Amino acid sequence: MKKRNDNLKRVIVDFKKLTPEILALLVEKYPDGYDEDQIFSFKNAKNELIEAVEVTTSDTKYLVKVSTKLAATMENYDEDDYEDFDVADPEAIQDPELEIADEDAEDEID
Incomplete structure (x- = not known):
């Protein structure tokens, strides 16, 4: 007998392709x-x-590649940060290294 998950589409997701929907999952x-x-x-x-770590929707099993960027982004997750973006938009997820660089630049300006 097949499990319910056997017919799911399997997708490997790199940090660059991470969407707000997958991050929330x-x-x-x-x-x-x-x-x-x-x-x-x-x-x-x-x-x-x-x-990778696994998250599943009704039709897809996502295998999200683990990385320090993924761990940092999950740790700092705030749903409100993504409310202006489409849930499937990988551009919404910012590289945590870029955010740190931006904050450092702001500190230098002050």
């Missing part, structure tokens, strides 16, 4: 961040080792 599933035992390791089509 991650924060909901892993409110305190993810642990080593929640990370899946597998090889992609190029035989590269990928480490």
Whole structure:
């Protein structure tokens, strides 16, 4: 007997392609961040080792590549930051390194 999840579309998501919708799912599933035992390791089509955490919608299983950027973005998540963006817009998720650089630049101006 097949599980309900067997027919889901599987999508590997890199930080650059992360959308507000997927980020919200991650924060909901892993409110305190993810642990080593929640990370899946597998090889992609190029035989590269990928480490990812999983979130699922009604029709898709997202395997989101883990990174320090992902962890920082999840830690600083605020739903209000994304209210002006489409839930499927990867441009809405800012690189945490760029945000830190912007804050440093503002400090220098003051």
